[in-house]
Amino acid sequence: MEKWLQDLSDQFKLNFIDGDRWKWLLEGFENTLIITFFATLIGISIGVVIAIIRSTYAKNSESLKKRGGVGFYVLNVLDKICGLYLTVIRGTPVVVQLLIMYFIIFESSNNSTMVAVVSFGINSGAYVAEIFRGGIMSVDNGQFEAGRSLGFNYIKTMRYVVIPQMFKIVLPTLCNEFIVLIKETSIAGYVGIRDLTKAGDLIRGRTFSAFMPLIAVAIIYLAVVVLFTKLVGKLERRLRSSDH
Numbered sequence: 001m002e003k004w005l006q007d008l009s010d011q012f013k014l015n016f017i018d019g020d021r022w023k024w025l026l027e028g029f030e031n032t033l034i035i036t037f038f039a040t041l042i043g044i045s046i047g048v049v050i051a052i053i054r055s056t057y058a059k060n061s062e063s064l065k066k067r068g069g070v071g072f073y074v075l076n077v078l079d080k081i082c083g084l085y086l087t088v089i090r091g092t093p094v095v096v097q098l099l100i101m102y103f104i105i106f107e108s109s110n111n112s113t114m115v116a117v118v119s120f121g122i123n124s125g126a127y128v129a130e131i132f133r134g135g136i137m138s139v140d141n142g143q144f145e146a147g148r149s150l151g152f153n154y155i156k157t158m159r160y161v162v163i164p165q166m167f168k169i170v171l172p173t174l175c176n177e178f179i180v181l182i183k184e185t186s187i188a189g190y191v192g193i194r195d196l197t198k199a200g201d202l203i204r205g206r207t208f209s210a211f212m213p214l215i216a217v218a219i220i221y222l223a224v225v226v227l228f229t230k231l232v233g234k235l236e237r238r239l240r241s242s243d244h
Contacts, residue, residue, distance in 0.1 A: 015207050019206070021207075024194070025203075025213075025217070028194050028199030029199075029220060032186075034113065034117075036185055038117045039118075039120035040181060042118065042124070042125065043120075043122075043123075043125040044128055044174075046124075047125050047128030048132055048163075050085070050125070050126075051128075051135075052132075059144075060154075086126050089122065089125075094120070094123045095190060098191060099191070101119040102191040113193055116185070116188045123184075131173050134170070135166035135167070136162060138169055139162050139165050139166055143162060143165065144157055144161070144162065146161065171235065172236045175235065179225055179228050182221070182225065196217055196220060200213040200217035201214075
């Protein structure tokens with residue numbers, strides 16, 4: 001037992017203390033959080049726009065078609081563009097999207113972190129859009145009518161009545177998407193970003209010891225996911241209690 005503890009201590013010192021390699025994990029964790037945070041903002045922005053377009057078309061396409069005019073055709077084209085975006089993004093692996101962004105679309109860029117943020121943001125936007133669309137469609141039609149009875153037009157009804165209720169409905173699911181996004185950023189090392197996973201791999205390459213750095217990376221991811229899962233659980237309980 002004593003020998004095992006000594007070996008464990010030596011491995012810890014070799015992987016993290018010598019050469020201040022623990023700082024690599026800290027830097028990688030910081031990059032992971034930065035990419036996740038800004039990708040989440042992009043994903044939410046894209047998701048809101050697409051969800052509004054698709055839900056508006058689903059709710060009003062028949063009436064707009066009967067009324068005629070350019071509005072129906074514009075909305076129809078936008079809905080088809082959004083549908084194509086969702087099909088392509090959800091139908092291809094995120095690592096392939098990241099590589100296409102880095103080696104083709106942003107080939108001349110030297111800012112790999114920016115490329116990763118955009119790539120993960122666009123990918124997340126497709127899933128967030130469907131979360132928001134489901135939330136909007138689940139809001140009772142009476143809420144739309146209530147907004148109209150207050151003198152709001154469609155845009156104001158969505159802004160002041162429907163979207164606030166939609167956010168309350170989808171917030172727990174949205175938080176879970178954030179947790180998924182944290183884990184998805186582990187592939188950022190494919191484009192040379194020293195994220196948390198890449199930092200652990202670099203330590204492994206220097207020390208030729210795989211157990212300690214990779215287990216440390218797994219524990220950090222697990223701790224973050226457990227923390228956010230508990231926060232999401234508290235949020236869900238608070239939202240349920242506020243409905244009573």
